Amino acid sequence: MSRRRDALFALILAAAVPAASADNFAPPTDVPGGSAVSRTGISPESDGNAPLLVTTSFLKGASLRLYGFVETDSIYDTTQSLTEEPDNNLIQRRTVAPGAGGASSVNNIAGQRGREEMSVRNSRLGGEITIPTTDSGWKTKGIFEIDFLGNQGVTTAPGATPGAQSENNFFNNPALRVRHAYVDLTKGELNYKIGQTWSLFGWQPYYFPGETTILPSPGMLYRRFAQARVTDTHRIADGWNLETAADAAKPAEMNSGSPEWQGGVRIASTKITGASINGAYTSMVGLSAALSGVLVPTRTTNIGNPTGQGAAFDFFIPIIPSSNGKSRDNTLVLGGEAGAGTGIGGLEYAGLSLGVPGLSASAPGADGAIDPGIGGVNSAGDFQLLQVRAFRAHLQYSLKQWATSFGYSQVEARNLNVFSSLLSNNAAQNLALVNGLAPKIQYGYVSVMYDPLDWLRFSAEVSQTRDTYNDANNRYAANNRYQLSAFFKF
Numbered sequence: 149m150s151r152r153r154d155a156l157f158a159l160i161l162a163a164a165v166p167a168a169s170a171d172n173f174a175p176p177t178d179v180p181g182g183s184a185v186s187r188t189g190i191s192p193e194s195d196g197n198a199p200l201l202v203t204t205s206f207l208k209g210a211s212l213r214l215y216g217f218v219e220t221d222s223i224y225d226t227t228q229s230l231t232e233e234p235d236n237n238l239i240q241r242r243t244v245a246p247g248a249g250g251a252s253s254v255n256n257i258a259g260q261r262g263r264e265e266m267s268v269r270n271s272r273l274g275g276e277i278t279i280p281t282t283d284s285g286w287k288t289k290g291i292f293e294i295d296f297l298g299n300q301g302v303t304t305a306p307g308a309t310p311g312a313q314s315e316n317n318f319f320n321n322p323a324l325r326v327r328h329a330y331v332d333l334t335k336g337e338l339n340y341k342i343g344q345t346w347s348l349f350g351w352q353p354y355y356f357p358g359e360t361t362i363l364p365s366p367g368m369l370y371r372r373f374a375q376a377r378v379t380d381t382h383r384i385a386d387g388w389n390l391e392t393a394a395d396a397a398k399p400a401e402m403n404s405g406s407p408e409w410q411g412g413v414r415i416a417s418t419k420i421t422g423a424s425i426n427g428a429y430t431s432m433v434g435l436s437a438a439l440s441g442v443l444v445p446t447r448t449t450n451i452g453n454p455t456g457q458g459a460a461f462d463f464f465i466p467i468i469p470s471s472n473g474k475s476r477d478n479t480l481v482l483g484g485e486a487g488a489g490t491g492i493g494g495l496e497y498a499g500l501s502l503g504v505p506g507l508s509a510s511a512p513g514a515d516g517a518i519d520p521g522i523g524g525v526n527s528a529g530d531f532q533l534l535q536v537r538a539f540r541a542h543l544q545y546s547l548k549q550w551a552t553s554f555g556y557s558q559v560e561a562r563n564l565n566v567f568s569s570l571l572s573n574n575a576a577q578n579l580a581l582v583n584g585l586a587p588k589i590q591y592g593y594v595s596v597m598y599d600p601l602d603w604l605r606f607s608a609e610v611s612q613t614r615d616t617y618n619d620a621n622n623r624y625a626a627n628n629r630y631q632l633s634a635f636f637k638f
Contacts, residue, residue, distance in 0.1 A: 208383035209280040217428040222267045226628040228258040233362045237498030239625040241617045269296045269322045289332040298323030339379045347371040348410040351438040355462040358544035358553035360609035367538045367557025368589035373398040378524040387419035404445040404515040412440030422466030423476035423546040428635040437463045444491040451513035452531040456491020477548040488537035494521020502561045503585040510602040526566040533561040551597045557588040590614045605635040
């Protein structure tokens with residue numbers, strides 16, 4: 149019993165040590181009929197400095213790498229529009245018109261007063277299990293990663309419905325959320341991913357901006373979902389690879405009866421690289437350009453079955469590349485993205501609706517609900533997809549311990565006029581509907597990051613989101629965000 153207790157304590161201690169990496173784990177020794185400790189899968193070495201070995205029942209020779217970070221954020225917003233993750237959510241206006249007939253505007257407190265949040269919900273824990281390469285050449289990894297930004301049930305923002313979700317529970321008792329859960333298989337030039345991971349649309353996450361804020365910020369392609377993907381990588385010249393990829397992904401809405409389809413091509417240098425730093429992580433990304441596309445089938449009972457489509461172009465340019473391909477010191481990079489399409493709002497552009505209501509399951513002709521941002525009911529009573537386009541760019545300079553980044557993005561709707569009235573609404577309701585539509589979102593930020601130690605990062609960011617509404621009496625709504633963050637990485 150004592151040896152079991154000591155072994156359990158050792159396992160807990162090992163998981164808490166930030167220096168753990170893939171190299172810290174060696175293939176385990178499974179001796180039938182061994183000691184009680186070895187039968188539990190925990191085998192301490194005779195050398196006190198050797199790593200603790202963790203085995204699995206069926207994956208012989210597997211190694212486990214634990215990773216993640218503890219994040220603490222202090223965020224002040226000048227309006228009461230957002231929680232920690234900004235997405236493409238609209239900013240509250242300072243005043244709103246209560247109805248038709250030229251009624252004067254009334255104060256909107258949420259657009260006039262600020263809020264302060266302190267949160268650890270973006271803290272993250274992941275595990276990567278690597279299986280020894282098979283005799284036939286298959287390399288296998290399994291990845292599972294969670295954070296604490298999960299949906300809280302009835303509401304996703306504190307105080308939205310009194311009694312439904314307390315602010316204390318929202319921040320202090322957060323719900324777990326699955327970020328990644330997939331198997332990664334590689335043989336030769338082919339790689340297969342099966343499970344939940346990044347979207348191929350936008351070749352995520354290669355081109356994410358260098359920000360402190362909890363991504364996504366406005367105007368960036370950002371999504372994870374269940375999928376089956378194949379990627380073919382060819383070496384086309386010394387230091388250059390050509391990647392082509394395609395997948396069948398989780399549908400935009402399950403009643404569509406069809407997966408979402410994505411494909412893309414990317415050319416990237418393996419020698420000319422620069423540092424991409426956002427949140428807790430630092431990645432070395434090669435000089436590259438990428439194209440991607442998506443098809444988004446939808447279906448209703450009798451008000452239309454449109455198929456959305458989108459295209460995106462992404463690039464990453466190390467203006468001052470890394471001296472050796474690994475060091476971030478004295479690197480300057482320019483990154484950017486342009487995307488456009490129909491039916492991709494609220495999906496690939498998280499939280500983007502621009503004020504267009506989603507299709508309710510109770511709407512006449514609906515075949516289940518369709519999330520906001522994909523489309524809505526037009527003035528003729530048919531389901532129509534929201535057409536959007538977006539672009540963004542960022543510049544990031546990095547030293548050994550410091551980094552700073554500047555960025556701008558913009559999102560525009562191309563067909564909001566078709567959603568400006570509903571047959572079931574009266575005049576006052578249609579006026580409120582059209583005034584609540586926002587044809588443009590603009591966003592800019594400045595971020596500074598400092599790493600006093602390899603496992604510790606402090607960051608600060610100032611950003612502004614500015615929405616343009618149809619409301620002639622209150623055209624613009626702006627939110628300034630001031631964020632301080634600390635990351636303990638392991």
